[in-house]
Amino acid sequence: MASSKAARMGEEVWKTRTEKINLEVLTLTYGTLVSQLTHDLRDPATNIPDYAAINTELDRMGHSIGLRLIEDFLAKTSSAGPAPCNNFRETAEMIAKVGFKIFLNVTPRVENWDKEGRSFGLVFEEMPVSEFVELPDDGRAQEELWFLNLFCGVVKGALEMVQMQVKAEWVSDVLRGDDTTEMRVTLIRYIEDEMPPDDE
Amino acid sequence: GKAEVKDHKDGEEHATTSLGFPIMSEETRERVFWRLDGMGYRVGQGLVERFSVNKPRPTTPLEAIKFICKDLWILVFRKQIDNLKTNHRGIFVLTDTKFQPLGRMSVDRRTGIRGAEEALARAQTYLYFPCGVIRGALAGLGVEATVEASSTEIPTATFQIKQKGAKA
Numbered sequence: 001m002a003s004s005k006a007a008r009m010g011e012e013v014w015k016t017r018t019e020k021i022n023l024e025v026l027t028l029t030y031g032t033l034v035s036q037l038t039h040d041l042r043d044p045a046t047n048i049p050d051y052a053a054i055n056t057e058l059d060r061m062g063h064s065i066g067l068r069l070i071e072d073f074l075a076k077t078s079s080a081g082p083a084p085c086n087n088f089r090e091t092a093e094m095i096a097k098v099g100f101k102i103f104l105n106v107t108p109r110v111e112n113w114d115k116e117g118r119s120f121g122l123v124f125e126e127m128p129v130s131e132f133v134e135l136p137d138d139g140r141a142q143e144e145l146w147f148l149n150l151f152c153g154v155v156k157g158a159l160e161m162v163q164m165q166v167k168a169e170w171v172s173d174v175l176r177g178d179d180t181t182e183m184r185v186t187l188i189r190y191i192e193d194e195m196p197p198d199d200e
Numbered sequence: 201g202k203a204e205v206k207d208h209k210d211g212e213e214h215a216t217t218s219l220g221f222p223i224m225s226e227e228t229r230e231r232v233f234w235r236l237d238g239m240g241y242r243v244g245q246g247l248v249e250r251f252s253v254n255k256p257r258p259t260t261p262l263e264a265i266k267f268i269c270k271d272l273w274i275l276v277f278r279k280q281i282d283n284l285k286t287n288h289r290g291i292f293v294l295t296d297t298k299f300q301p302l303g304r305m306s307v308d309r310r311t312g313i314r315g316a317e318e319a320l321a322r323a324q325t326y327l328y329f330p331c332g333v334i335r336g337a338l339a340g341l342g343v344e345a346t347v348e349a350s351s352t353e354i355p356t357a358t359f360q361i362k363q364k365g366a367k368a
Contacts, residue, residue: 025276028246028247
């Protein structure tokens with residue numbers, strides 16, 4: 001699907017078929033979730049938040065969300081007529097211009113493709129859940145915490161349900177002082193319908 | 201001893217409702233409540249900070265409760281509370297007859313009463329966060345209170361607010 005067609009579809013579904021939530025309710029809730037994890041997941045010896053564990057937990061939560069969210073995505077977009085993506089480039093356009101658009105009302109740019117066309121970056125000019133956010137000033141969060149890590153899990157979980165195993169991880173975040181906010185998505189493999197081994 | 205506890209937990213993991221959802225032990229439920237209620241509290245407090253700035257501050261608990269029923273509820277759940285009752289001695293009962301988080305929940309009708317009870321237990325988990333939101337918002341408006349919620353029929357939710365020091 002061409003980029004502009006995906007953009008039109010995203011806009012249409014966002015306008016007509018998406019229930020909206022107040023921005024502050026969303027940002028406060030997400031911020032509170034991360035903050036709760038920094039209380040719950042601490043190194044018992046030092047009592048410092050274990051940011052690696054927090055990243056993992058956010059990713060896990062997002063994965064569970066993604067596994068279910070894809071149903072809603074397909075339901076909302078099916079009558080708008082998306083044929084299954086023909087290649088990974090089309091998948092990238094659908095994630096950026098339809099997926100993120102209808103669930104977060106943002107449209108990241110698809111950039112930085114690798115030569116084989118198996119890996120791309122999603123560059124976010126804006127990220128609603130990061131508004132009003134400051135990372136803890138403990139000298140570690142800026143280096144170790146990926147505040148938005150839940151969204152990597154969402155992308156992985158959602159794609160898994162449509163036969164794609166991907167790696168998704170943040171490579172930069174303005175909250176950490178980087179110039180950009182970029183998620184890198186890499187196709188590992190297409191999941192074939194696997195028969196149980198003893199099924200003749 | 202320890203083995204007993206473990207056995208108990210293993211048993212718990214396998215226990216599921218008729219729809220295949222895991223059944224939460226009281227202990228787990230308590231911990232879930234603690235966290236969700238606490239998170240709701242922070243969100244409620246934060247929302248009041250942002251949205252009551254340009255409004256006259258409520259001068260009575262009833263005015264604060266009305267802010268919850270109208271402004272806050274619309275902000276979070278996109279509708280108003282349907283019914284507010286008070287004994288005028290610090291107890292308020294808020295009823296939302298179409299509470300949004302319960303709006304699309306299903307009840308397993310095949311199992312009769314059991315299915316209905318399971319559905320209500322499942323719904324209960326979705327009331328912890330809103331309880332915290334109310335408590336936090338009231339705290340932000342200068343009213344200390346405890347909040348309990350229940351649902352006797354999906355998608356209705358009832359929130360009972362007891363102002364600190366109030367007698368039933």
